[in-house]
Amino acid sequence: MSIREKVGVDVGGTLIKAAIHTENDWIYQSFPISQIDDVAGWLTKHSDHRSLCLTGGKASLLQSKMSRSDIYFAPEFLASCNGARYLLTMQQTNTLTDFILTNVGTGTSMNLIKGETQQWIGGTGVGGGTIMGLSRLLTGIHDYDRLVKLAASGRRDTVDLTVANIYEGETPPIPGDLTASNFGGLMGQPSTPSSVDQLASVIGLVAETVASLSVFAAKNAHVDHAVYIGSSFVDNSQLSKIVESYSNYCGITPIILHHGQFCGAIGAALEV
Ligand SMILES: Nc1ncnc2c1ncn2[C@@H]1O[C@H](COP(=O)(O)OP(=O)(O)OP(=O)(O)O)[C@@H](O)[C@H]1O
Ligand SMILES: [Mg+2]
Known part of the structure; x- marks a missing residue:
């Protein structure tokens, strides 16, 4: 080329x-x-x-x-904020000016973008590297394409504990299908969940962590959109779906940018 x-x-x-x-x-x-x-x-x-x-x-x-x-x-x-502004301008009809930019790379960083300004506001060590590392530790699988494909058919309910699981038939104060405890469903389980279920739960843990932080950051900054980028979203529809649904549930509009890893x-x- x-x-x-x-x-x-x-x-x-x-x-x-x-x-x-x-x-x-x-x-x-x-x-x-x-x-x-x-x-x-x-x-x-x-x-x-x-x-x-x-x-x-x-x-x-x-x-x-x-x-x-x-x-x-x-x-x-600065480079990732400017790249995100550029892709948003190319991909959106109404260009967003104010938003949280969450880059889920090996680790996760968050910037607040308001107009021409940007400010690093924090992040978390929970990111794409966590998907790779925890998956390997739990299942021995370290090939990215293989692990995301397998995870897509996994069930999180054998590993995670939902709010409904804790309330057991009572009416919970928040939606019962929200996760109460990632990996918390293993307590008292007689058998170990399958590798596929463990992989799905690793992705759930990362998705809910980065989405929660982004939602808090957006509300704190009085912006109503969170834009998500980073290679962790590549071919990982499970990560994308959970991030989107949790952000939406919290009233923050998510945008997972096409080509956002670039x-x-x-x-x-x-x-x-
Ligand atoms: N082919 C691949 N091989 C390994 N990981 C991949 C691949 N494709 C996607 N990923 C995922 O993307 C993550 C890396 O994302 P990204 O490229 O945005 O991070 P990075 O820029 O290398 O890291 P950082 O910005 O934290 O220094 C990996 O941790 C993994 O979850
Ligand atoms: Mg990076």
Whole structure:
């Protein structure tokens, strides 16, 4: 592939995302961080005549593997906020100006975006890396595609405890199908739930944690939308569904951005 125009690369803890701006479109690529040497070679070969901007926690590591000296850098949160603004403008008829941006990467970060301003407001270590790590610990499965496919057929009710489970026939003060305790249903269970059910519950734990924090952040900041990005949503419809339904339940409109995993890379490309 030949790279034209400008290139943004987001070098994260797990994946390297590249966004290549061509004359009238974007080309997207992602690679595991374990292939950083190959990516350095690929970029050196294909981007030497184009502007190149790096972002993400491992941007300097990638730069150190390249011979090129004219590499730009963009701060990670600024790049992902600008990339999200850009994708929203492309994808929404009424462009949102004020929202919480939740990036579910290896870890999860949240920024408050109001107009032209953005501010990091916190995050959680519970994120995509938690899906990978806990799934591996519990089931031995470490292949992302395999684990999200398997999780889709899992049942959380063998692992998690709902509000209705606790109220046992009484009328609960909040909807009975809300989770009362992630993994709390294992107490007193005679048998261990299947691996597939455990995987589904790991995704439930991450989804409910990031959605809860985003909802609290949105209400605290008086905004009514939460925009979710990050590779954790790639092919993971279960994560998306739970995040959407919990956010909606709490009165915050969720938007899971198409191509949202490339926000950082797009934002970096837009800097040059
Ligand atoms: N092919 C894949 N291999 C591994 N993980 C994947 C893959 N596709 C999606 N994921 C999920 O995406 C997560 C990484 O998301 P993302 O690429 O946004 O993070 P990152 O930018 O590398 O990390 P951070 O921003 O925290 O430094 C993984 O933890 C995993 O849950
Ligand atoms: Mg990232």
